[in-house]
Amino acid sequence: MKALRLTGWKTDPELVEVPKPTPGPGQVVVKIGGAGACHSDLHLMHDFDAGMMPWQMPFTLGHENAGWVDSVGDGVVTVAEGDAVAVYGPWGCGKCGRCQQGAENYCENPAAAPVVSGGGGLGLDGGMAEYLLVPAERLLVPLPDGLDPVTAAPLTDAGLTPYHAIRRSWPKTTPTSTVVVIGVGGLGHMALQLVKATTAAMVIAVDNRKEALELATRFGADHAVVSDATAAEAIKDLTGGRGADVLLDFVGAEATIELSRAAARPLGDATIVGIAGGSVPLSFFSQPYEVSIQTTYWGTRPELVELLQLAARGMLHVESTTYSLDDAPRAYRDLQDGKVRGRAVIVP
Numbered sequence: 001m002k003a004l005r006l007t008g009w010k011t012d013p014e015l016v017e018v019p020k021p022t023p024g025p026g027q028v029v030v031k032i033g034g035a036g037a038c039h040s041d042l043h044l045m046h047d048f049d050a051g052m053m054p055w056q057m058p059f060t061l062g063h064e065n066a067g068w069v070d071s072v073g074d075g076v077v078t079v080a081e082g083d084a085v086a087v088y089g090p091w092g093c094g095k096c097g098r099c100q101q102g103a104e105n106y107c108e109n110p111a112a113a114p115v116v117s118g119g120g121g122l123g124l125d126g127g128m129a130e131y132l133l134v135p136a137e138r139l140l141v142p143l144p145d146g147l148d149p150v151t152a153a154p155l156t157d158a159g160l161t162p163y164h165a166i167r168r169s170w171p172k173t174t175p176t177s178t179v180v181v182i183g184v185g186g187l188g189h190m191a192l193q194l195v196k197a198t199t200a201a202m203v204i205a206v207d208n209r210k211e212a213l214e215l216a217t218r219f220g221a222d223h224a225v226v227s228d229a230t231a232a233e234a235i236k237d238l239t240g241g242r243g244a245d246v247l248l249d250f251v252g253a254e255a256t257i258e259l260s261r262a263a264a265r266p267l268g269d270a271t272i273v274g275i276a277g278g279s280v281p282l283s284f285f286s287q288p289y290e291v292s293i294q295t296t297y298w299g300t301r302p303e304l305v306e307l308l309q310l311a312a313r314g315m316l317h318v319e320s321t322t323y324s325l326d327d328a329p330r331a332y333r334d335l336q337d338g339k340v341r342g343r344a345v346i347v348p
Helices: 039-045 147-169 190-199 210-218 231-238 254-265 302-313 327-336
Strands: 002-006 014-017 028-037 066-073 083-086 132-136 140-143 178-182 202-205 223-226 244-251 264-272 292-295 320-324 345-347
Touching: 028 083, 028 147, 028 178, 028 327, 039 327, 066 132, 083 147, 132 147, 140 210, 140 302, 147 190, 147 244, 147 292, 147 302, 147 320, 147 345, 178 190, 178 254, 190 202, 190 210, 190 302, 202 210, 202 231, 210 223, 223 231, 254 264, 254 292, 320 327, 327 345
Parallel strands: 178 202, 178 244, 202 223, 244 264, 264 292, 320 345
Antiparallel strands: 002 014, 028 066, 028 132, 028 345, 066 083, 083 140
16 A cells, blocks of 8 residues: 655655555554644654654654544454544553543553554554554544544644643633634634634634635634734733733744733733744743643543534534645645645545
8 A cells, every 4th residue: 555654854755655554453444534734744854853752764644544444453342344433643551540531642651652652643654544553442533424534634633732722721711701823724723713612702813924814814713913023912902901811822933932921811821832942931020920831732532522523513614735645745845835725634
């Protein structure tokens, strides 16, 4: 079968032929219907040196996956051939307290996981292929009726990651609150919709691209603010001088982290989701009182179940551009050049 594989650090992936996987006991092979191309894959290709991650080359890319069960190994009872499924991306040990709660993104015994601090497409073979071997049936979530794999695939990360970040701040998203979404890209455009679908807060979108702000307005942003030196003041003006209760930074650069701190309301949440590598000094007076600055990683399996239900009910639209598996290298080039609207999805 064809697979897009990363064969070395700081190299471009290669489309090669590999054997179709066969499931062992407890394992499942999924016929891929859609695999999302994530910006973090570009960091794997271009920014990481050997030894920075505990993974061995080569492996197939693609950590946002959905499709149909092709075959199952001995002992698998919860899924059967032909079932439409989404693949939960972070693969933990399955036994620690966090994993038992469905939070394998925060596995406390990663050394016992199928791969340390990763999953399919992150250290092990992922879904940019015709078939994907999933090491345990618990990592599969049934797709609700009416939700196809091409739509579901990017939800497993580009939807789940913002949903987790938003959900943890739900107590601060009342009808009198303001949520700021910084960066209206593959994750940010879903975050906007998720805030609107699950809260009654006012939403302000921030981006430096005209087309991104137009997209934000189309997806329900109450206000659109250009990301420049005046953005923090503009947010203050739109909130009557109070600042925003929740700020979600899907960029993670120094400038956007600083924007979150400057525009936050006392007692607010500033959550850094993007991994652009920014950092800012922290001190007692560097942000308003009791502003929490935190990071998140992915989301939980129960949250993925909830998210897929939202999408199946038409409360979340995935803006995507599809590519064939043969065109997967071009998808990453387009992503690198900023040409992808929404999320790039590979359809084998």
